[in-house]
Amino acid sequence: MKKGLYILFFGFCSSAGAVVSTGVDEAARLPYWELRDTGISLRLVQRLPDQTRGYFLARGFEMKHVERIALSCVFQTVFKNISHKTKPDPIVYDVRDWVVIYKGEKRSLKIREDWSTEWQKEKVSQSARLAFEWSLMPTQQEYQPGDYNWGMSAFNLAPGSVFDLEVVWKQYGKINRSLIRGITCSPDIHPEPGDIP
Amino acid sequence: MTARLLLGFMTCLLLIQSPHLLARDTNKETLPIVDKPFLAPDFYLQGEDGTKYRLSDYRGKVVILNFWATWCPPCRDEMPSMQRAWEKLKGKGVVILGINVGEDADTIFEFTGQYPVSFPLPMDQDGAVIKKYPVSALPTSYIVSPKGYVTHRVVGTREWDAPDMLDRLLALTRK
Numbered sequence: 001m002k003k004g005l006y007i008l009f010f011g012f013c014s015s016a017g018a019v020v021s022t023g024v025d026e027a028a029r030l031p032y033w034e035l036r037d038t039g040i041s042l043r044l045v046q047r048l049p050d051q052t053r054g055y056f057l058a059r060g061f062e063m064k065h066v067e068r069i070a071l072s073c074v075f076q077t078v079f080k081n082i083s084h085k086t087k088p089d090p091i092v093y094d095v096r097d098w099v100v101i102y103k104g105e106k107r108s109l110k111i112r113e114d115w116s117t118e119w120q121k122e123k124v125s126q127s128a129r130l131a132f133e134w135s136l137m138p139t140q141q142e143y144q145p146g147d148y149n150w151g152m153s154a155f156n157l158a159p160g161s162v163f164d165l166e167v168v169w170k171q172y173g174k175i176n177r178s179l180i181r182g183i184t185c186s187p188d189i190h191p192e193p194g195d196i197p
Numbered sequence: 198m199t200a201r202l203l204l205g206f207m208t209c210l211l212l213i214q215s216p217h218l219l220a221r222d223t224n225k226e227t228l229p230i231v232d233k234p235f236l237a238p239d240f241y242l243q244g245e246d247g248t249k250y251r252l253s254d255y256r257g258k259v260v261i262l263n264f265w266a267t268w269c270p271p272c273r274d275e276m277p278s279m280q281r282a283w284e285k286l287k288g289k290g291v292v293i294l295g296i297n298v299g300e301d302a303d304t305i306f307e308f309t310g311q312y313p314v315s316f317p318l319p320m321d322q323d324g325a326v327i328k329k330y331p332v333s334a335l336p337t338s339y340i341v342s343p344k345g346y347v348t349h350r351v352v353g354t355r356e357w358d359a360p361d362m363l364d365r366l367l368a369l370t371r372k
Contacts, residue, residue, distance in 0.1 A: 055268070058268075080353070084227050126324075130298065130299035130324045131266070133324075134266060134269070134298055134299065134334070135268070137334070138334045140333065141334060141352070144227065144352070146226065146227030146229070146353075147227070147353050148352070149334040149335075149353050150269070150270055
């Protein structure tokens with residue numbers, strides 16, 4: 001019992017001073033996982049596959065493509081450089097350095113460039129491709145103190161999958177790594193008006 | 198054992214909260230400078246109302262070049278503060294061009310019904326202009342100097358009408 005409580009309390013506090021928390025995002029009313037450290041805040045908010053379907057259908061994608069995106073474990077990602085509040089320093093990251101750990105196997109996120117190759121092969125319209133490109137979290141980015149962005153991240157896992165994510169970023173002259181455990185892809189549910197999340 | 202558990206739990210809570218505690222007196226908006234200023238690529242785009250906009254026509258003024266889209270939540274979030282800044286800076290040498298990426302006039306028209314905006318909204322429908330700028334996410338804003346150079350880059354939103362932000366923008370008109 002006490003061991004269980006230790007895991008509950010300390011499981012969210014990673015070794016390098018980064019703190020991971022989880023809860024329900026106030027705006028989306030969906031579960032989130034958040035990593036905070038001296039200069040960084042990264043929040044991953046679940047997106048329901050149905051939300052993603054609606055979003056990309058409205059951007060000109062065909063249903064077969066929409067299904068592929070919606071069922072690829074999409075999160076809304078909010079990345080902030082909060083170092084201006086403490087010790088200002090830029091952040092540089094490359095999503096290709098991040099590691100998705102699923103059932104003990106290391107994998108990568110499905111990034112803009114992966115999707116772009118598929119859309120070009122399948123002759124997806126230019127306007128849809130453009131909306132998709134700018135909707136996804138950038139593969140590489142430099143954030144100055146105070147900068148922040150939102151974007152979708154696709155983890156390429158089935159709805160309901162549970163995985164860990166190793167986040168890697170450069171700040172304060174070193175490479176920082178933190179592990180977010182137990183992130184859960186949204187199940188493919190279809191909420192009705194009046195349903196309580 | 199229980200005391201250690203409690204102490205650890207409180208430490209964890211403090212760590213979660215600490216960025217907020219530290220943030221209280223340091224909420225000034227940031228306006229990051231680009232390492233190497235570069236000549237802003239020129240463009241000639243049509244607005245949702247049919248008006249044509251050429252960036253080089255604004256030489257002599259500070260231009261806030263904001264890349265945005267209606268479907269981008271933080272872009273929508275900063276529109277009201279951008280509109281207020283536009284109103285406060287009118288006639289003072291600072292202009293705002295909100296370049297919409299990839300959408301059509303009907304979509305923008307519908308958006309401005311919900312978010313009243315009176316500054317120019319040129320449409321980059323095929324994404325040709327955004328590709329000329331080092332943008333990797335929306336919204337991104339660039340500050341273009343009166344001489345036509347990109348001097349600052351802002352990724353994400355800002356309170357554009359915050360007093361310190363307005364002061365800094367006005368100071369750039371005097372450089």
